[in-house]
Amino acid sequence: MNILGWLRKALTVWNGIFSFLLALVFAATLLSLDGPGRLVFHRVVTGTLLYPVQATLSGLDGTVALSRENARLRRENAALRAENDWLHDAFRQRPRLEAMADFQRSVSLRLKPARVIAEDPGRFQAAWVINLGTADSVQPNMPVLTSRGVVGKTIRVYRNHSLVQLMSDHAFKVSVQSSRSRARGILEPDGPERLVARFPAGSEVARGDSLTTTGLGGVFPKGLRIGTAGREVTRQEREHQDVIRTFRVEPFQELNTVEEVFVLIKADSWVLADAAIDSLDAGPDSTRDRGAAGSRP
Amino acid sequence: MNVRGFMLDFLILTGALVLQQTVVSWFSTGGIRPDLLVIALTAVALRRGPVAGLYAGVYLGLIQDVYAVEAMGANVLAKAVVGYALGFFEEKVMKVMAATRVFLLASALILHDLIFYMAAGYRGLFFRDALLFQSLPSAVYTLVLGALVFYFAVGFKAREN
Numbered sequence: 319m320n321i322l323g324w325l326r327k328a329l330t331v332w333n334g335i336f337s338f339l340l341a342l343v344f345a346a347t348l349l350s351l352d353g354p355g356r357l358v359f360h361r362v363v364t365g366t367l368l369y370p371v372q373a374t375l376s377g378l379d380g381t382v383a384l385s386r387e388n389a390r391l392r393r394e395n396a397a398l399r400a401e402n403d404w405l406h407d408a409f410r411q412r413p414r415l416e417a418m419a420d421f422q423r424s425v426s427l428r429l430k431p432a433r434v435i436a437e438d439p440g441r442f443q444a445a446w447v448i449n450l451g452t453a454d455s456v457q458p459n460m461p462v463l464t465s466r467g468v469v470g471k472t473i474r475v476y477r478n479h480s481l482v483q484l485m486s487d488h489a490f491k492v493s494v495q496s497s498r499s500r501a502r503g504i505l506e507p508d509g510p511e512r513l514v515a516r517f518p519a520g521s522e523v524a525r526g527d528s529l530t531t532t533g534l535g536g537v538f539p540k541g542l543r544i545g546t547a548g549r550e551v552t553r554q555e556r557e558h559q560d561v562i563r564t565f566r567v568e569p570f571q572e573l574n575t576v577e578e579v580f581v582l583i584k585a586d587s588w589v590l591a592d593a594a595i596d597s598l599d600a601g602p603d604s605t606r607d608r609g610a611a612g613s614r615p
Numbered sequence: 616m617n618v619r620g621f622m623l624d625f626l627i628l629t630g631a632l633v634l635q636q637t638v639v640s641w642f643s644t645g646g647i648r649p650d651l652l653v654i655a656l657t658a659v660a661l662r663r664g665p666v667a668g669l670y671a672g673v674y675l676g677l678i679q680d681v682y683a684v685e686a687m688g689a690n691v692l693a694k695a696v697v698g699y700a701l702g703f704f705e706e707k708v709m710k711v712m713a714a715t716r717v718f719l720l721a722s723a724l725i726l727h728d729l730i731f732y733m734a735a736g737y738r739g740l741f742f743r744d745a746l747l748f749q750s751l752p753s754a755v756y757t758l759v760l761g762a763l764v765f766y767f768a769v770g771f772k773a774r775e776n
Binding site: 333337338344345346348360363364 | 702
């Protein structure tokens with residue numbers, strides 16, 4: 319019987335004993351290894367037999383770690399996107415804010431910058447809410463403007479915010495004059511998105527004239543820019559054409575694009591003038607450009 | 616042994632290895648921790664007999680020895696002997712009661728540690744201290760855990776039957 323045959327027989331008949339002896343020999347061999355031999359055995363076993371298991375476990379661990387890192391990066395990405403958008407927005411509004419600052423420095427008026435924090439939710443822009451109130455010395459009937467021109471006035475003032483009546487509000491009226499001919503008239507909305515200026519017949523007003531406030535009403539000081547006179551409304555479009563000339567007005571400041579405004583903090587003399595005019599109670603015509611104040615429910 | 620039985624035993628042994636390296640350390644009190652490997656080895660040997668117990672012991676001991684370079688071979692020897700010896704109490708050969716299982720587990724633990732310490736070269740006071748302050752508390756801890764495992768395993772098997 320050759321050795322292989324003997325081994326086969328041992329494995330079948332004396333399977334248990336042979337295996338046990340083999341295990342003892344194997345253990346004895348391991349025990350008899352010296353330090354370097356043990357290290358070699360350790361490296362061989364871990365590098366061959368256990369490597370697939372370790373690699374699989376490491377892969378699973380890596381997958382879990384990747385999944386967690388992915389979730390963390392997604393959150394970080396969302397935060398960075400928001401921050402990036404905010405920074406882009408800040409960068410884009412920088413020229414606008416610089417222009418506002420230049421305007422504030424260039425004029426002698428006492429202007430307080432404010433941010434538009436809400437607007438009329440209706441279809442037509444009629445009012446804004448700004449982030450200044452009585453705590454910032456803002457009072458009702460203070461002009462609200464941008465570096466380009468007037469946009470409205472404060473009508474309701476609370477501690478930290480105010481309601482601004484816009485020029486597009488149907489009740490808004492202001493006394494204006496042509497900067498070229500000095501002819502005076504009244505600016506008022508004509509429909510939800512259109513401003514008109516009405517002048518007495520015979521006034522020397524032409525298309526393209528700049529319109530500024532007259533300062534007669536006590537709310538807006540003289541010389542604030544409003545807009546330019548557009549085409550004149552024809553007789554067919556407007557009644558009373560014989561006594562009134564009506565011009566479309568293109569405002570210098572488009573309301574749709576405004577994010578920051580100034581509130582003109584009026585000097586005491588203006589407030590006193592208001593009070594004096596109120597006390598006179600001289601009839602509706604005398605407070606024509608003030609009549610809109612508080613007219614909104 | 617069919618493939619399914621082999622896979623089940625392999626999973627039991629591998630699971631015990633993984634748990635011994637991970638979860639068991641949470642239950643360590645004063646450096647004393649239960650030996651899940653001996654519990655798993657006992658369970659496999661009692662179910663499958665001496666040869667399967669022997670291979671299971673070699674498998675567990677070899678993996679332990681790979682990471683215990685200083686005592687390389689001691690775990691293989693201890694677990695192979697224990698697995699082989701316990702295999703003679705295979706369930707097919709004799710009816711093993713739950714109390715007997717616990718007794719066999721206790722014997723396996725003591726036998727395992729005796730062989731391991733001797734093979735690893737523990738001598739004199741070192742041997743005695745290791746046996747008294749390490750093996751015996753660990754054996755008690757393991758016995759409690761093993762008794763629970765066998766209790767639930769028997770209950771599970773009874774429900775299966």
